[in-house]
Amino acid sequence: MNANHYLTIRLIFLLGLISQMGRSQQAGTDSVKTIAPIPPYDNRNAELPIAYGRQPLWKITSALSTVSGSDLQKNFATNLGNTLFGRIPGLTVQQxxxxxxxxxxxxxxxxxxxxGGSGRNLLxxxxxxxxxxxxxxxxxxxxxxxxxxASATAIYGLRGANGVLLVTTKRGxxxxxxxxxxxxxxxxxxxxxxxxLGSYDYARLYNEGLRNDGKAPRYTDADLEAYRTGSDPYFxxxxxxxxxxLKKTAPISNYNLNFRGGSSTVRYFVLLNAIQSNGLYKNVGDLDPESVNSKYSRFNFRSNVDINLTKRLSASLTLGGSVEDKANPAATKTDTVxxxxxxxxxxxxPVYNQDGSFGGxxxxxxxxxxxxxxxxxTSxxxxxxxxxxxxxxxxxxxxxLSISAAVSFNSFFRSFSDKTKTYERAFATRNASGEVFYSRFGQNTSLVGNEANSDQWRNVIxxxxxNYDRTxxxxxxxxxxxYNSDSYTNVNPTTSAIQSLPFKHVGGGGRxxxxxxxxxxxxxxxxxMGSENxxxxxxxxxxxxxxxxWIVSNENFLKENSAITYLKLRGSYGLTGSDQIGVNNRFIFEQRYPYTDAYYLGNNNTQVFGLAEGAFNPDVTWERQKTVNLGVELTLAKRLDFTLDLFRNNRSGILVSPNRTVPQYTGVVLPLLNQGEIDNKGFEATIRYSNQSAAGTSATxxxxxxxxxxxxxxxxxIVYNAEAIRLFDYQxxxxxxVGQPFGLEALGLFKDQAEIAASPRQIFSSLQPGDIKYKDQNGDGVIDQNDTRPIGNTSVPTLTVSxxxxxxYKGFDLDFLFQGVTGRTAYFGGSQFHAFQNNGQVAPIALDRWTPETAxxxxxxxxxASNNLNNYQFSSFWQRDGSFIKLRSLELGYTLPVSLLNKAQITKARVFVNGTNLFSLDYMQGYIDPEVSSGYPALRTVSAGVRLQF
Known part of the structure; x- marks a missing residue:
């Protein structure tokens, strides 16, 4: 944050103080309630943000859902996206x-x-x-x-088909x-x-795996006893x-200071925020001066000002930004660790050998x-x-009637500092006389720095x-x-020349x-709207x-019905578009000749690269989506609110390769054509009850x-995707x-050799009792890739509930949010579940393995002990129901009585304890998180805080 930013904030603050002159005495005598009442579900006259404007809730006929910033405060996270779980009907958030x-x-x-993933992004x-x-x-x-x-997003032209997320910041x-x-x-x-499992179980189960493979055990009884007792931790x-x-816990902190107020001439909102979160890695930076502790910190500032320059002319200045620092030990990325x-x-x-060197x-x-x-x-x-x-x-x-003009500049820049070195590690062996020998690998080197990498983008709009609004x-x-014109430039030096060219949209709209x-x-x-692509x-x-x-409750025949407070029926139909056709499909309407094809020449089959005729589509266009939406909003007895939306989307013009009409064996590089089509339908429903009447909250x-x-x-x-002709319909x-998993259908485990002999031949490896048995889908007596079929669901849930x-009660308050999902599948794969594969570990799940005694x-x-090509095929055997219920947030607070605050010039004080992602009910048997199966784990956060208002 430079001096100009500080100056701006100080000036805004001074304007706010000046605007209070003559009011301070009156403000000090205002009564302050001990705790604000819970409001009714909807104030129908309240204005909500819509595309490029605001409308009273009763007047909105499109489909939208909204969450307030105060609700998002209940989730303590460094990333705003992680506060949205279960908060907005229709929004699926994947951690x-x-x-x-x-x-x-x-x-x-x-x-x-x-x-494709790139075509799903919200605007x-x-x-x-x-x-x-x-x-x-x-x-x-x-x-x-x-x-x-479509009624809500059509004005965004060829960018609105995936939906639009409107983020509105606070103003004065x-x-x-x-x-x-x-x-x-x-x-x-x-x-x-x-x-x-620990070394003892690892070793004895590894021996069992070797015996099953027809090999001699690796570990002797003496080895197993040493592992069991831990008597010789070095060998x-x-x-x-x-x-x-990893540490058991890592601290996180947040500090926030904001000012809000104004007069009929100037209104302002100013914010300063600091957040810091340490990583789960141990504080290795405290142990070695050439390493760092894992941590992340960010400072946010905001200055939103609205000024009436004259009776007719007004100006709005929106200025926000952040400065963030991130550090991780080691040159490797987190996923690698x-x-x-x-x-x-x-x-x-061992971690350290007997001589103090690192094991390895x-x-x-x-x-x-x-x-x-x-x-x-670091970055x-x-x-x-x-x-x-x-x-x-x-x-x-x-x-x-009014006219407006706006210009916006947004930018992001991140610089990286990558300091690397290597170190020596050693593997210790011991001969029969007890003498220790070390085989050393790697060498200790000094730090080498790389400061050349950066990531940045900017857009100008x-x-x-x-505008016209009159009754x-x-x-x-x-x-x-x-009218709208925007230009987005990615100036990351690692991107290709084509991707570095500006992305532009020009057009307009109306309502x-x-x-x-x-x-x-x-x-x-x-x-x-038009796009340069x-x-x-x-x-x-x-x-x-x-x-x-149609607000039916305003009709005379319903006004006398006291049970129905509010009833609105609405429906919409329209066309939207999406130009997200993939970052690698830029300018495919032009014929290009990439330097990619390889030819093998001479007696030694030397590979020689050369130019090739690239595929192109001179008629490429955006994806088109037709959307119909029907909705109802109902309030009963001024306390019970219900909303329901039914929708159906038909997306056409999706880029696909025409493999159905031109077989792949022709060897021709096929162009991408706008032929794909998808149907998507569903619903959103919300029911809410409050003991506070929507008629008012004065008598609470x-x-x-x-x-x-x-x-x-x-x-x-998928309605059509031009896929190649298959041998069998189930493929x-x-x-x-979209994303339907295809794999083998598991029928259980072979009981004995007789069952193996009587079953279709499985080609992946030689079989033994206890191996996985698969279904012969095509009845040809052979289990191979032709027997893969749809199994399970995708990783994206079909149903979300919250x-x-x-x-x-008096000064106490409690707020909680549960979120659950279903209609998704998780997979038990990789080294976490496939024992000893690629020289990996063995998990407790393997304790329930097949043996003659546990058949x-x-x-x-x-x-x-070897890579078992039969048992670890992608199959339904390793799939699990990915449904879960999580307690996303829980907060208990107490607002201090006003009588205790007057002397301190504090109008409101609240203390609270908060929990985020406290627990999960799922089918993962405690092995993995149902959302994050590998890499850096999902986090549980517990905190306490205080909020003061002056």
Whole structure:
């Protein structure tokens, strides 16, 4: 943060103090309630953010869901995305791991609507402009809304088909200065870590695997006894590498200070925030000066100011940013560290040898030694979001008419410092006389620095608006006409020349909303937009949408029905687009000649590279999506609220290779054509009950509560993807969900040799009793890849449910959120579950292995010390139900009575304890987290804090 930023914040603060002159005395006499009452579900006149504007809730006929920033504060996380689990109906959040600074989740709106991961991304808009959101903090967030149907997103043109996430930051208000300060201190723990057996069990089970393979045991009875007793830790080690490398807990802290207020002329919101989270690695930086401790810190600042320059001209300045620092020990990446922890057997070597050197071999490095003696990896990142908007009221031309212009500049830059070195490790052996010999590998070197790498992007956006909003008696009209031009540049030096060229969009859109007697509502919206990624004659597209709403409760025949407080029916239909056709498919309308093809020449088959004719599509265009949405909103007895949305999306024009019409054996490089099609349909439902009447909260009871349950479902199906002709119908992906797993169907374990002889031949390896038996799908008497079929579900859930509740009694309050998902499959694979594969470990799951004695109860195949190609085929045997229920947040607080605060000039004080991701109910048997199966684990956080208001 430079001097200009500090100066801006100080000036805004001074403006806020000046605006309070003449008000301070009155403000000091205002009564302050002990605790704010729980509000009713919806204030129908409250305005919510929509595309490039705001509308009263009763007037919205499109499908959207919103969560407030105050609710997001209940999840203590360094990444804003990790506060969204279960908060927004229709939004699927997939956790990617818990590493601080590298834990951005995947966000999916209304399920999967296209092929490939790159084409599913939501359009993220921060205060009306495309930008990153992960670095923002809940204290600066007013609300986050998901726009879901065509009526809500058509104005975004060929960028709205995947849904739009609107992030709205807080702004000032016309009122006295309010200062908020909060601090939160806590610690992380790994929600679950992989479990592995110790050296004694490892050795005896390894011997069993060797015997099953027809080989002699490796470990003698004396070896096993030494492992069991731990009598010789240097030559018979029993190392839990997770305990050696990781801490049980790691601290996390957060500090927040913000100012809000203003007058009829100037309104402001200013925020300063600091957050720090240490990693789970042990503090190796304290042990070796050339290593570092794992930590992540970020400082956020925000200054949002609205100024009435004249009676008609107003200006809005939005300025936000962050500075973040991240450090990890070792030159290796985090995933590499955790991969080594999951593979290295506990008896491979000790952490330290008897002479004090690090244990290790030529092929296996020492995880703790890697953290201590291979250098460090640090980065510094800066994010800036800035917008200036001017609005002129044109009432002299027509009442309710205004014109606006805005420019936004957003940028991100991260520099890396990679310091590397190597170290010596040794493997100890001992002869019969007890003499110790060391075989040494690697060498100790000095640090070598690399400061050349960086990652950066920037975008510049221009917008112009013409707005009209007026009521004529019982008629209301609001309209918007806009122009948008944006340019995004990725200046990362590692990207290709094509990807470094700016990504540009130019176009506009409009919306007109008509209401009659606040009962009948009609809206038409459209987007007209072009992208540089398509041919000139096919660059622009038109995307219209229409919606209707009927507030039935305003009709005379329902006004006398006191049970129905509010009833609205709405529906929409429209066309949206997506230009996310893949980063490797840029400018494929041009013929290119890549230098990639290889020819083998001469007697020695020397490989010679040369130019090749690349595939191209001169008619490439964006994906098109037709969306229909039907919704109902109902309030009963002023306390019970219910909403339901039904939707269906049809996505066409998805890029596919025409393998069905041109066989692959022709050897021709086929172009990508806009032929793919997907159907996706589902629902979202929310029911909420509050004991506070929606008519008002002036007469509040001592005990207040709110309970809200939500569920959302989305199931997609591939209609056409031009896949190659298959031998068997069950191998087609058409008609199945995107990402459907295909594998062998397991029928259990072979009981004996007679059953093996009577079964179809499995080609993967020689069989023994206790091996996995597979189903012969095509009946040819042979089990091979032709017998793979759809098994299980994808990793993306089809159904998500959440339960959110708030309870208040006098000064005490309790808030919790449960989230559950189903319709997904997890897989028990890799070294965590496949015993001894690739010289890896063995997990407790293998204790239930098949042996002649446990043949009737075994749930795990016979052990093998070699890579068993039959048992570890991708099959239903290793699949598990990926459903789970998690307690995402729990917070208990107490608001101190006002009588205790007056002398301290504090208007409100609240202390609280908070938990995030406290527990999970699932089918993983405690082995892995159902969301994060490998790499840096998911985190559980417990904290305590205080919030003060002045």
């Amino acid at each position: 990617s791991g818990g590493e601080p600074g590298n834990d951005t989740p995947t966000l999916i709106g209304r399920g999967i609507n296209t092929f 993220i808009m921060v205060d009306g402009f495309e930008s990153s959101y992960e670095q923002l903090v809940p204290d600066e967030i007013e609300s986050i809304s998901l726009l879901k149907d 208000s016309d009122g006295p200065l309010v200062v908020n300060f909060s601090t939160q201190q806590g610690f992380h723990t790994a929600s679950r870590l992989p479990q592995f 018979y080690p029993n190392v839990n590498w997770y305990n050696e490398v 955790f991969s080594a922890l999951a593979k290295l057997p506990p008896n491979a070597f 071999t030529s092929a296996l490095t020492n995880p703790l030694g890697n953290l201590l003696r291979t250098g460090s990896y 510094n990142g800066r994010t800036l979001q800035s917008t200036l908007k001017l609005t002129e009221q044109l009432d002299m031309i027509a009442q309710g 221009f917008q112009g608006f013409l 004529f008696g019982k008629h209301g009209i609001s309209a918007l006409l806009m 007109i909303t008509y209401s009659n007697r606040n009962t009948y509502i009609g809206e038409f919206s459209f987007g007209y 398509f041919p000139k004659d096919r660059r622009y597209g038109f995307f219209p949408a229409a919606s209707l709403g 009871s001592a005990f207040q509560y709110m309970v809200e349950a939500s569920s959302w479902y989305a199931q997609n199906k 087609y992906t058409t008609g199945r969900p 339960l959110h509740s708030k309870l208040q 009737a109860t075994a749930t795990y195949p016979r052990l093998s």
